[in-house]
Amino acid sequence: MNYELDHIGIAVRSIEEALSFYLEVLKGTLEDRYTSDAPGVEVHVAVVRTNGQTIELLEPTNRNSPIARFIRQKGKGVHHVAYRVDNLEQAILEARDKGIRFLEDTLRTNARGRRLIYINPASTEGTLFELCSYPQE
Template structure:
């Protein structure tokens, strides 16, 4: 199974406040912007590309969203690291065979067609890792 860095998710309080930094200072390009109102997600997303790297700026849409809880508990900053895999189902199976636990309620397809799941941070020494594929 190949694991390729897909993107880094960054929790922010306000996309509009931080976006100029990514566009003007880091010379990034805004390639997508959308809102996910799915239960358990509730987030505004701005996707920024710098050269061959992708960052997702994640702004909570309500005080109970996972990103709002993250910002309240840990502050702004890196929320997760995402790895693209060839076959998400196979990657999950292989990881489970190696004792990795997942946050099973996170398995979903987002509004942009990306299938994803998050590994339980207890299995990754505290880092929230997303596995994803694009069908």
């Protein structure tokens, strides 16, 4: 299985306030903006690319969203690191065979067609990792 860094998700209180740093200082390009109102997601997303690398700025849409809870508990900052895999189902099976646990309720297809699941941070020394694939490609 190939694992390639896909993006880093960063929790912010306000995308509008955060964007100037990524666009003006880091010279990034705003590639996409969307909102996911799916239960258990509830987030505004801004996708910024800088020199071929992708950052997703994540702003909660309500005070009970996972990103709002993250900001309350840990503050703003890196929420997760995402790795693209060739085949999500196979990657999940291979990881499970090695004792890795997943946050099962996070398995989904996002608003842009990306299939994803989060690894339980208990399996990664506390860091939240996303595995994702792009079936439409």
